[in-house]
Amino acid sequence: MTVRAVILGLVGALAIAGLGYLNDSILELTMLVGNHMPISVFGMLLILAVGVNPVLFLLRRRWRFRPSELAVIVALMLVTCSIPSSGLMRTFSQTLVVPIHMRRTATGWQKTQALSYVPREMLPAGGEDVEEVVDAFRIGADHNKRPIALSDVPWSAWRTPLAFWIPLILLMAVGVVCLALIVHPQWSRHERLRYPIAAFATTLMNQESGRGIGPVFRSRLFWIGLAVVLVIRTVNGIHAWYPGSLEIPLLFDFTMIQQTWTSIGNAPGWEYSFQPRLFLMVVGFAYFLASDVGLSLGLSNIVVVPVLVILVESGVDVSSTHYVGTGLVNWMLFGSYVGVTVMIAYTGRRYYLDVVRQGLGFRKGEAERYSVWAFRVLVLAFAGMVFILVNIGLGWPIALLAVGLTLLLFLVMARINAESGLFFCHPRWQAIGVLTGLMGAAAMGPKAIAIVGVFCAVMTIDPRECMMPFIVNSLKMTSDLKVRASRIGPAAIGTFALGLAVAVPVVLWANYNFGMPAWDDWANRRAPKLPIDEVARSVGRLDSTGQLDESLSYGPLERFAHIEPDKRFLWGLGVGFALVIACSFLRLRHSWWPLHPVMFLAWHTWPLRMFGYSFLLGWAIKSVLTKFGTRAAYDKGKTLMIGVIAGDILAGLLFMAVGAIYYGATGKVPEKYFILPN
Numbered sequence: 001m002t003v004r005a006v007i008l009g010l011v012g013a014l015a016i017a018g019l020g021y022l023n024d025s026i027l028e029l030t031m032l033v034g035n036h037m038p039i040s041v042f043g044m045l046l047i048l049a050v051g052v053n054p055v056l057f058l059l060r061r062r063w064r065f066r067p068s069e070l071a072v073i074v075a076l077m078l079v080t081c082s083i084p085s086s087g088l089m090r091t092f093s094q095t096l097v098v099p100i101h102m103r104r105t106a107t108g109w110q111k112t113q114a115l116s117y118v119p120r121e122m123l124p125a126g127g128e129d130v131e132e133v134v135d136a137f138r139i140g141a142d143h144n145k146r147p148i149a150l151s152d153v154p155w156s157a158w159r160t161p162l163a164f165w166i167p168l169i170l171l172m173a174v175g176v177v178c179l180a181l182i183v184h185p186q187w188s189r190h191e192r193l194r195y196p197i198a199a200f201a202t203t204l205m206n207q208e209s210g211r212g213i214g215p216v217f218r219s220r221l222f223w224i225g226l227a228v229v230l231v232i233r234t235v236n237g238i239h240a241w242y243p244g245s246l247e248i249p250l251l252f253d254f255t256m257i258q259q260t261w262t263s264i265g266n267a268p269g270w271e272y273s274f275q276p277r278l279f280l281m282v283v284g285f286a287y288f289l290a291s292d293v294g295l296s297l298g299l300s301n302i303v304v305v306p307v308l309v310i311l312v313e314s315g316v317d318v319s320s321t322h323y324v325g326t327g328l329v330n331w332m333l334f335g336s337y338v339g340v341t342v343m344i345a346y347t348g349r350r351y352y353l354d355v356v357r358q359g360l361g362f363r364k365g366e367a368e369r370y371s372v373w374a375f376r377v378l379v380l381a382f383a384g385m386v387f388i389l390v391n392i393g394l395g396w397p398i399a400l401l402a403v404g405l406t407l408l409l410f411l412v413m414a415r416i417n418a419e420s421g422l423f424f425c426h427p428r429w430q431a432i433g434v435l436t437g438l439m440g441a442a443a444m445g446p447k448a449i450a451i452v453g454v455f456c457a458v459m460t461i462d463p464r465e466c467m468m469p470f471i472v473n474s475l476k477m478t479s480d481l482k483v484r485a486s487r488i489g490p491a492a493i494g495t496f497a498l499g500l501a502v503a504v505p506v507v508l509w510a511n512y513n514f515g516m517p518a519w520d521d522w523a524n525r526r527a528p529k530l531p532i533d534e535v536a537r538s539v540g541r542l543d544s545t546g547q548l549d550e551s552l553s554y555g556p557l558e559r560f561a562h563i564e565p566d567k568r569f570l571w572g573l574g575v576g577f578a579l580v581i582a583c584s585f586l587r588l589r590h591s592w593w594p595l596h597p598v599m600f601l602a603w604h605t606w607p608l609r610m611f612g613y614s615f616l617l618g619w620a621i622k623s624v625l626t627k628f629g630t631r632a633a634y635d636k637g638k639t640l641m642i643g644v645i646a647g648d649i650l651a652g653l654l655f656m657a658v659g660a661i662y663y664g665a666t667g668k669v670p671e672k673y674f675i676l677p678n
Contacts, residue, residue: 005069009076017499020084037423039652057212075474080499087465098528117450140515181374196421225643233651267308272609286618296599298616335576395556417469437569453531
């Protein structure tokens with residue numbers, strides 16, 4: 001870890017943390033992060049590898065950035081990608097302010113006093129409807145005047161909630177980094193997972209002595225793939241600005257099939273299976289996946305539609321409340337996550353037991369020393385998060401479960417990313433939905449539902465940019481290039497803390513200066529109201545059955561004596577768990593088994609509705625070349641696909657730059673053109 005690599009990585013990380021919200025929510029440009037394949041970070045890597053390094057090499061060879069330095073720069077930038085947008089700040093402030101405004105007109109909330117169950121420490125101004133806190137946040141400053149100063153933000157109203165949330169967020173980041181350090185040796189060395197994103201980045205970083213540019217950039221096929229994709233994106237981007245111009249179609253509509261198969265309309269989301277979308281970056285990544293992974297991701301959303309049709313026609317309720325996580329499909333996905341967690345523990349049982357024994361007993365073993373210390377710090381971070389939640393009135397058993405389920409979600413998302421390369425992933429379940437399904441509203445109680453609901457709305461409501469997949473890829477890249485993981489872990493925690501210190505004031509200033517982004521209905525209305533709606537529904541049901549007062553009187557352990565699991569929760573949990581365990585067993589025992597458990601972790605989710613056919617196309621291209629081509633042809637295909645991925649990244653950077661220049665020159669929001677789903 002050289003000084004210049006650390007400095008450049010920190011500058012990039014803080015730029016992402018500080019500019020990400022402005023880029024995404026205010027300028028409405030191609031997302032700076034957007035998912036676990038951030039265009040900003042890997043675009044910077046392309047610029048350094050293709051543009052900067054050759055110049056430095058010509059000036060003086062030793063000035064060129066070494067692969068290990070590039071890996072450190074990318075790793076530090078990836079750390080803060082979880083902060084500025086969907087990972088945290090896109091919904092953070094709205095989740096705390098918007099419910100105070102909504103209470104004015106929400107008669108159901110007023111009748112049940114739903115917002116009163118949220119502790120005052122979690123909300124600005126203690127949850128009071130203060131005009132300069134709530135209305136100024138929603139509307140923003142008068143734009144006929146100069147932008148507000150940072151001191152004009154009502155910091156006195158935010159002091160208490162920030163004192164609650166920032167330590168909780170930092171402890172969660174520490175826990176995630178420690179969890180990644182624990183699983184890293186097992187996943188990267190013992191199980192040899194593919195890490196497609198890390199492998200792509202490492203390919204761009206590779207160098208040869210005596211040459212100023214890496215081997216992949218000297219291949220004609222790389223530049224052909226890049227040029228073709230860049231032309232397609234440029235043509236379609238111009239079409240977005242000027243609709244009368246040429247467009248190269250990447251979306252195809254076959255929804256007319258419903259005219260002959262009418263019952264298909266009963267399956268939620270059926271139309272996406274008959275509207276193939278091609279995302280060229282995804283086609284490129286699919287080429288690098290194991291055949292069973294690519295096929296499973298490609299077929300997942302195709303297979304789920306007839307399954308849902310059969311369930312609906314059999315009288316099974318497959319409706320859900322989506323991001324809150326209640327409903328048969330949501331709970332089935334949770335069961336699949338539990339199944340994968342069991343398989344993770346089973347396959348790495350010897351290593352993880354060694355880590356725990358050393359961590360608890362301070363005795364020698366074969367586990368990496370940094371993993372042992374990561375386990376000890378993880379225990380302390382876990383205890384700290386539980387303490388903070390208990391301190392505002394959440395019973396300690398439910399606090400343990402809420403924090404544990406959140407870490408489980410992050411762990412499995414990282415596993416999906418490391419094994420399949422699925423860089424846009426939604427679990428579609430939340431800890432609040434799981435606990436409500438497991439315990440029932442009476443056993444949970446309105447206050448616990450409120451606390452855990454708001455906790456989930458801040459931490460996991462849209463985890464497409466959650467931290468752990470970024471960290472596991474960073475550890476893989478740096479370890480492969482001989483940078484010690486024991487250094488990357490502490491550096492990641494420090495970088496995250498600095499990024500958070502930059503992002504919070506920038507985002508609050510932007511909120512009170514520009515108001516809430518008019519285009520973002522998800523962040524402005526839907527996400528903030530989900531947890532309070534759940535409280536209102538629960539209070540209404542308990543009050544109507546005469547259980548409300550009794551529920552409020554239960555002690556922390558007494559609640560578990562009154563649990564009433566939802567039968568759909570038990571069925572969903574059981575089916576999802578069984579599918580993953582059975583598929584994992586067949587995959588381990590039989591080489592001919594064609595499917596991977598990732599199918600049951602991602603089906604019926606928004607990302608696979610978008611990406612399914614692209615994965616299928618990439619798998620088909622790879623299968624044809626593998627079966628009918630030579631090894632040389634397959635290797636040439638890899639180089640071409642790296643160029644395809646790079647072309648999409650470069651196109652994203654291009655439209656970010658054009659949009660920013662247009663906004664700066666005109667003061668108007670540019671036309672939207674997204675390389676990947678927003």
